Amino acid sequence: MSLRYALLALLTSRPMTGYDLSKHFSQSVAHVWYAPDSQIYPELNRMERDGLVDSETVPWGPKGTKKEYRITDAGTAAFQEWINEPLVIRRQRDPAYLKSAYLEWADPDAARAQLRQHLEYWSGHLQLLKESRQSLIDHTHPTLQYRLKKFPEEEHDRIVRYKVFAYDGLIDNASAEVRWARKGLALIDELEGEST
Amino acid sequence: MSLRYALLALLTSRPMTGYDLSKHFSQSVAHVWYAPDSQIYPELNRMERDGLVDSETVPWGPKGTKKEYRITDAGTAAFQEWINEPLVIRRQRDPAYLKSAYLEWADPDAARAQLRQHLEYWSGHLQLLKESRQSLIDHTHPTLQYRLKKFPEEEHDRIVRYKVFAYDGLIDNASAEVRWARKGLALIDELEGEST
DNA sequence: CGTCACTACCTATGGAGATAGGGAGTCCCG
């Protein structure tokens, strides 16, 4: 059910089409949550049925139209209720760690390739997270700008600091992954001899 | 499909019943992978159908029987093939971070309760991880003992070090979560005033 | 006027995972 609230969260900043939301989920917000459009469109329909969002059909070009979704009061209330609810603890289940616990069965070069892959993915991710964090701090983050307009100036610092806090956690996690992969590569070199 | 390989991984140490495997998944191995028995039993049946495991019905008490699963050569081969395959990168998707990015909408006490919950969960988890890591190092880890018996002495250090490496990564992650939760609690105190 | 990247919206399908049960046997303790 988190997808629903992730959508509501985005819609608290401004009205958007399903396509806009989908873009966000595969770009900036993807650090916090991700969903393909095949999940988003049906969910938006359900949310409209449940009265959490309103849709307005707006013209787009000579013949086309698009549906812009706007959060309703009921939607805002539902979002706020969710944010105050106790956490649902998610078991973390990463195949990378499962594999790493049995690396003695692996071909050293395959193991190296995997750790390099892990390193590459998390380094890139870390870079993006750092850039997003910075764009929050200097208020160049696009969604943040829409969001801040809805709040008085004296609230801005508070809003930004919570978001930076979230990114700090994500950055710490990503850094740990990068460190871990590097350590693994060194370990393989030590136990199996230098790479070929 | 990771469940299948997690099961094979455990069965490389010794034959087990579905119940044994289920116990492992909710106890020691739960740090790396988790599955409820409702997933395990059907998967074992499919694995037997696919020839990755053999089952032997052994008597248990006067009337009862139990089915002990043993990995086959085909199973070992499949496991090894999997371990050498490139990683399937998993997007991390933790509702705790989604919520934390919108904490300005939350009631401060609810936010505090959530972070305390996060802190408690990860502190406990961290403790368990550290204990498991130690039991690997001093060879008191139960599954490890079975596993080492199957390998010559000179391999033991290598096997243990890979497992410790996996745990080191998990411990680093859990530590990051603990740090993050503490930082969040301090942030709320700073922004909203001390807790009531 | 064609084509190409992009915007916009949607469906089908299947696997994974969580939750919630059921039913039968064992073993020990009081």
Added chain:
DNA sequence: CGGGACTCCCTATCTCCATAGGTAGTGACG
């Protein structure tokens, strides 16, 4: 010998999520 905790095996159901498609309009470029 009865009750309770535990062992053992299994099914049903529902949500989530990923993958892989499909259709139609837009706007810019050559």
